[in-house]
Amino acid sequence: MPPARADAMLGPTVNRYRSPMATYTQPTIEIRPLDAARWPDFERLFARPGDQRACQCMWWRLPGKAFGATALADRRRLMAARATQAPAPGLIAYDGEDPVGWVALAPREEYPRIPRSTIITYLNVPGCWSVTCFFVRQDHRRQGLLERLLAAAVQHARAHGAEHLEAYPVEPGPAQSDSGLFRGPLDLFLRAGFIEVGRGQGRPTVRLALAPG
Numbered sequence: 745m746p747p748a749r750a751d752a753m754l755g756p757t758v759n760r761y762r763s764p765m766a767t768y769t770q771p772t773i774e775i776r777p778l779d780a781a782r783w784p785d786f787e788r789l790f791a792r793p794g795d796q797r798a799c800q801c802m803w804w805r806l807p808g809k810a811f812g813a814t815a816l817a818d819r820r821r822l823m824a825a826r827a828t829q830a831p832a833p834g835l836i837a838y839d840g841e842d843p844v845g846w847v848a849l850a851p852r853e854e855y856p857r858i859p860r861s862t863i864i865t866y867l868n869v870p871g872c873w874s875v876t877c878f879f880v881r882q883d884h885r886r887q888g889l890l891e892r893l894l895a896a897a898v899q900h901a902r903a904h905g906a907e908h909l910e911a912y913p914v915e916p917g918p919a920q921s922d923s924g925l926f927r928g929p930l931d932l933f934l935r936a937g938f939i940e941v942g943r944g945q946g947r948p949t950v951r952l953a954l955a956p957g
Contacts, residue, residue, distance in 0.1 A: 772840050773889070775896040777832030783824055785836055785843040789879065796879045796926075801834065801848050804876045807856040831904045835896050837880075837889060846879040847893040849901060852910065864912050865942025865949040871907030872951075877926045890928060894936055902954045910951045911938065 778786055790796050800819040803811055805826075814822075826833050833854075837845030852858060852874045859866045875897050880889050901909045913930040930948055934940075938950035 773837055773844075773892060775835050775837045775845075775892060777900065778827050778834050778836055779830075779832055780828045782836060783827050785838070786823070786827065786846070787820075789836065789843040789846060789881070792881065796846075801846075801877065804848075804855040804857045804874075807860065832900070835893065835900060837884075837893055837896075839884065844881045844884040845889050845893055846877075847875060847897050848877045849873055849875045849897045849909070851906070858912075861944065863945045863947040865944045867941060867949075869908050869910075869951070871905065873901045873904075873906040873909050875909060875911040875928070878928055879926065890932055891936075894928070894932060898936065898952065898954070902956070906954055908951050908953055909938075910941075910949060912947060912949055915948065 776782060790800060798816060798819075800816070800823045802814070802819040802823055805822070806814055806819075811819075823833070831850070833850050834846055834848040836843050837847075850873060852872045855874055855876060858864055858874060875894070878890055878893060880893075898909060911928060911933055913928045913933050914925060915930045916925060930940075930950070933950045933952075936952070938952045940948050941951045942949045
C-alpha cells in the first residue's frame with residue numbers, strides 16, 4: 745500500500761483509535777488461506793471503497809516505480825495468479841460465507857520493497873516471513889478481528905516452515921484513525937509475543953521466533 749494513501753486501507757470511514765483491546769463477539773468467524781477457489785471472495789472484499797481496492801495487496805510486491813506503472817487490472821491479475829500458488833499469500837476472515845477481513849503474509853523475499861525501504865530495519869535472518877498489512881471491513885472493526893487474524897497468520901507461517909515472522913507496525917497516537925493502522929498497531933504484536941528488533945526513521949520492526957509446530 746503506498747504510504748501516501750495509507751489512511752484508507754482499513755476502509756473508507758475514519759474512526760478515532762481508542763483501545764487496542766477487544767473481545768471478539770462473533771463466533772461464526774472462520775479464517776481460511778487464499779487460493780484459487782477463494783479468489784472471488786478476495787475480489788469481493790477488495791472491491792469495497794478504499795485504497796485496498798487500488799492496491800490489490802500488490803504495493804509490497806512491486807518494487808520502485810513498478811506499482812504506479814501497473815494498471816489496476818494488472819495488479820488484480822498478478823494477485824490472482826499468486827493466489828494459485830502455495831503457500832497462500834494471505835488469509836481471509838469469513839463471517840459465515842461473507843469475507844470480512846484479510847491479513848497478507850508471505851516469505852519475506854516475496855516483498856522486494858522491504859530490503860529497499862528507508863523506514864524498515866532490514867536484518868538478514870533465516871526463514872523469515874513478513875506480515876505486511878491487514879484489511880478489516882468497517883462493520884467488523886473493534887471486535888478483536890485483528891487479534892484473530894494475527895494468531896492465524898502465526899499458525900500459517902509456522903505450518904509452512906517459517907522460522908521467524910516479522911512485521912512493521914505503527915504506533916497510534918491519541919488522534920490516530922483506525923484506518924491508518926493497515927500495518928497493525930505496535931501493541932497488537934507486542935501482546936502476541938513479538939519483540940522490537942529495530943527502528944528505521946521511527947518505524948518499529950518487530951519479530952517473533954517460531955518454534956516448530
